[in-house]
Amino acid sequence: MIIDCHGHYTTAPQDLTTFRDAQIAALKDPAQTPSRASLKISDDQIRDSLEKAQLKLQRERGTDVTIFSPRASTMAHHIGTEATSLEWSQICNDLIERVVGLYPKNFVGVCMLPQSPGVPPANSARELERCVKDLGFIGANLNPDPSGGHWTAPPLTDRSWYPIYEKLVELDVPAMVHVSSSCNANFHATGAHYINADTTAFMQFILGDLFKDFPTLRLIIPHGGGAVPYHWGRYRGLAQDMKRPPLADHVMKNVYFDTCVYHQPGIDLLLKVIPVENILFGSEMVGAVRGIDPTTGQYYDDTKRYIESSVLSGADQRRIFEENAYRVYPRLKARLASAQA
Amino acid sequence: MIIDCHGHYTTAPQDLTTFRDAQIAALKDPAQTPSRASLKISDDQIRDSLEKAQLKLQRERGTDVTIFSPRASTMAHHIGTEATSLEWSQICNDLIERVVGLYPKNFVGVCMLPQSPGVPPANSARELERCVKDLGFIGANLNPDPSGGHWTAPPLTDRSWYPIYEKLVELDVPAMVHVSSSCNANFHATGAHYINADTTAFMQFILGDLFKDFPTLRLIIPHGGGAVPYHWGRYRGLAQDMKRPPLADHVMKNVYFDTCVYHQPGIDLLLKVIPVENILFGSEMVGAVRGIDPTTGQYYDDTKRYIESSVLSGADQRRIFEENAYRVYPRLKARLASAQA
Numbered sequence: 001m002i003i004d005c006h007g008h009y010t011t012a013p014q015d016l017t018t019f020r021d022a023q024i025a026a027l028k029d030p031a032q033t034p035s036r037a038s039l040k041i042s043d044d045q046i047r048d049s050l051e052k053a054q055l056k057l058q059r060e061r062g063t064d065v066t067i068f069s070p071r072a073s074t075m076a077h078h079i080g081t082e083a084t085s086l087e088w089s090q091i092c093n094d095l096i097e098r099v100v101g102l103y104p105k106n107f108v109g110v111c112m113l114p115q116s117p118g119v120p121p122a123n124s125a126r127e128l129e130r131c132v133k134d135l136g137f138i139g140a141n142l143n144p145d146p147s148g149g150h151w152t153a154p155p156l157t158d159r160s161w162y163p164i165y166e167k168l169v170e171l172d173v174p175a176m177v178h179v180s181s182s183c184n185a186n187f188h189a190t191g192a193h194y195i196n197a198d199t200t201a202f203m204q205f206i207l208g209d210l211f212k213d214f215p216t217l218r219l220i221i222p223h224g225g226g227a228v229p230y231h232w233g234r235y236r237g238l239a240q241d242m243k244r245p246p247l248a249d250h251v252m253k254n255v256y257f258d259t260c261v262y263h264q265p266g267i268d269l270l271l272k273v274i275p276v277e278n279i280l281f282g283s284e285m286v287g288a289v290r291g292i293d294p295t296t297g298q299y300y301d302d303t304k305r306y307i308e309s310s311v312l313s314g315a316d317q318r319r320i321f322e323e324n325a326y327r328v329y330p331r332l333k334a335r336l337a338s339a340q341a
Numbered sequence: 342m343i344i345d346c347h348g349h350y351t352t353a354p355q356d357l358t359t360f361r362d363a364q365i366a367a368l369k370d371p372a373q374t375p376s377r378a379s380l381k382i383s384d385d386q387i388r389d390s391l392e393k394a395q396l397k398l399q400r401e402r403g404t405d406v407t408i409f410s411p412r413a414s415t416m417a418h419h420i421g422t423e424a425t426s427l428e429w430s431q432i433c434n435d436l437i438e439r440v441v442g443l444y445p446k447n448f449v450g451v452c453m454l455p456q457s458p459g460v461p462p463a464n465s466a467r468e469l470e471r472c473v474k475d476l477g478f479i480g481a482n483l484n485p486d487p488s489g490g491h492w493t494a495p496p497l498t499d500r501s502w503y504p505i506y507e508k509l510v511e512l513d514v515p516a517m518v519h520v521s522s523s524c525n526a527n528f529h530a531t532g533a534h535y536i537n538a539d540t541t542a543f544m545q546f547i548l549g550d551l552f553k554d555f556p557t558l559r560l561i562i563p564h565g566g567g568a569v570p571y572h573w574g575r576y577r578g579l580a581q582d583m584k585r586p587p588l589a590d591h592v593m594k595n596v597y598f599d600t601c602v603y604h605q606p607g608i609d610l611l612l613k614v615i616p617v618e619n620i621l622f623g624s625e626m627v628g629a630v631r632g633i634d635p636t637t638g639q640y641y642d643d644t645k646r647y648i649e650s651s652v653l654s655g656a657d658q659r660r661i662f663e664e665n666a667y668r669v670y671p672r673l674k675a676r677l678a679s680a681q682a
Contacts, residue, residue: 144527145527149492150491150492151490151491151492151525151527151528153527154526154527155526155527184492185495185496186485186486186492186494186495186496186541186545187492187541187544188544188545188547188548188579190575190579191544191547191548191575191576191579192537192540192541192544192545195537195540195568195572195575196533196536196537196540196541196568199533199536199537199540199568200527200528200533200537203528203529203532203533204527204529204533206529206532207529207532223572223575224571224572226568227536227537227540227567227568227571229571230565230568230570230571230602230607230610231536231564231565231602231603231607232604232606232607233602233603233604233607233630233634233641234531234532234536234564234602234603234604234629234630234641235532236604236634236641237603237629237630237631237632237634237641237642238529238531238532238629238630240632241630241631241632261571261572261574261575262572262574262575262578263573263574263575263577263614265573265610265613265614266571266572266573266574266610266614268610269571269606269607269609269610272606273604273606273607288575288578288579289574289575289578289579289582290578290582291578291581291582293574293577293578300574300575300577300578301578
């Protein structure tokens with residue numbers, strides 16, 4: 001079983017984008033607010049959007065199931081109010097539930113949260129609970145910067161975030177720390193903002209004591225952990241200089257990196273410096289990089305190939321492809337079993 | 342000859358900090374503004390600050406000369422006004438000139454610029470010119486985020502930055518893209534803000550056409566290029582998807598990475614994916630990480646060891662340790678020759 005922990009519904013039908021555009025346009029003229037009922041997406045449209053993309057690539061690459069969430073870049077929590085984000089989150093999460101309903105062997109759901117700048121993270125707990133309890137989702141994406149590149153929220157170790165962690169722990173689901181698009185011209189979304197957020201979150205965890213307060217909380221830092229594995233000596237050294245505990249005890253019992261690193265030397269580094277038990281297979285397919293690498297003739301984001309071409313033993317590869325995922329997502333196994341039934 | 346392209350005067354005498362504290366305190370009460378004449382630092386104080394630190398480490402590690410600039414974290418362009426930054430820059434740059442005067446074989450000067458949030462970068466051109474023409478400096482540090490973690494300036498490819506690039510080109514000196522401390526609680530300075538800025542700048546260069554407009558401009562991205570080498574496939578793939586030219590033509594004729602990566606696997610990755618001609622030896626000694634790595638028994642920031650332990654040939658190591666620096670800093674050779682005379 002090969003479990004891709006990081007996929008977004010980047011290929012959702014155009015009607016979804018049309019609805020969102022109307023929702024955003026209506027922020028200036030509430031009379032134009034589209035009704036939720038106006039958004040009609042058929043099962044065939046959903047099938048069509050996946051068969052040509054994620055499902056085709058799953059088959060071609062030999063991956064079995066994708067832990068699937070709404071498109072990250074269009075979460076755009078910085079747009080509109082809390083009510084805007086709540087409606088948009090519910091719509092996107094419900095659509096993921098439909099995907100999972102149509103292809104229960106291929107997808108398992110993860111939700112986006114109705115975050116909004118300046119709004120207490122506590123307010124997202126209800127939608128998280130709905131998605132896990134009612135929709136059968138197994139995790140959430142948590143945006144450390146709902147302002148979209150202005151970084152106006154407090155660090156993830158601040159107590160204002162704690163209600164979300166309490167709910168994650170209560171429901172026994174992990175969160176992936178994942179920003180959305182950037183409305184700061186300095187930060188290209190997938191080329192800078194995403195990677196910076198990964199790096200930033202990890203450093204916040206070094207400085208804070210989040211996992212002392214939540215020893216069973218599990219957070220996934222995507223995109224191979226941002227810059228962290230490449231600068232692993234810097235992070236070990238900074239922690240040491242600041243008299244923080246060793247990273248193995250202080251952070252790495254609770255933090256996992258995915259394998260969304262799009263070349264062999266990067267994956268080789270990740271596998272060399274980060275313990276196998278902290279790594280989850282991920283590709284972010286279909287995502288940030290969609291082309292074929294001319295130096296290999298393969299898709300950049302076909303990260304399964306890099307892991308298979310690494311020096312890792314078969315047993316260690318299985319941990320990354322499958323076994324670690326069961327540990328990080330305790331609700332995953334039951335979901336897969338019910339899909340097989 | 343082993344040339345360390347990245348050293349800051351992090352060990353400057355306490356009197357400098359005392360002056361800066363008074364300067365900052367006086368922002369609220371201008372009557373308390375300290376006079377520049379009140380800052381008296383003796384040659385012996387300077388010698389003492391270096392003999393126990395940078396010079397001792399140069400000798401121990403077998404490096405010859407450090408391209409030396411004011412402490413990056415205390416540039417703090419976000420504090421006070423343009424006048425505050427101008428005075429502080431002149432003081433810090435003049436102090437670097439004194440260091441170079443006392444140890445002309447060990448140090449060559451690079452300046453900080455009197456940047457300030459919202460102030461046109463053009464206003465920094467005069468101090469740059471003074472440092473190069475009057476003080477004999479060979480480069481500058483350019484802060485892409487004078488706001489200190491709020492990222493309120495436009496991207497480095499914006500035309501408002503062009504007057505600085507024009508002056509750099511006219512003087513034939515490079516700039517290192519280097520942020521300062523962060524006043525945004527999300528970003529630890531050396532653990533997040535520095536690395537994020539490196540990554541951010543590189544992505545800006547992919548998106549823009551800066552080097553079409555300035556084909557001879559040379560910019561150094563420190564800290565091993567941030568996250569870029571680890572995600573080299575992502576950057577190649579993003580450029581390809583966006584129909585940008587190949588990175589080799591579009592960015593890598595003008596951009597250089599230093600070797601401030603504090604463990605062997607990180608350096609090995611850097612040397613594997615980035616062409617040798619784009620790499621400059623740097624350690625940022627005495628800088629972000631000052632401890633000894635218990636896994637090696639050596640200083641984390643003794644990056645010379647990692648390069649020497651890599652698979653690179655002696656000829657390629659010489660390019661990184663010495664020859665590339667002459668190309669990137671055309672004024673370096675004359676400075677070293679006059680120091681020997």
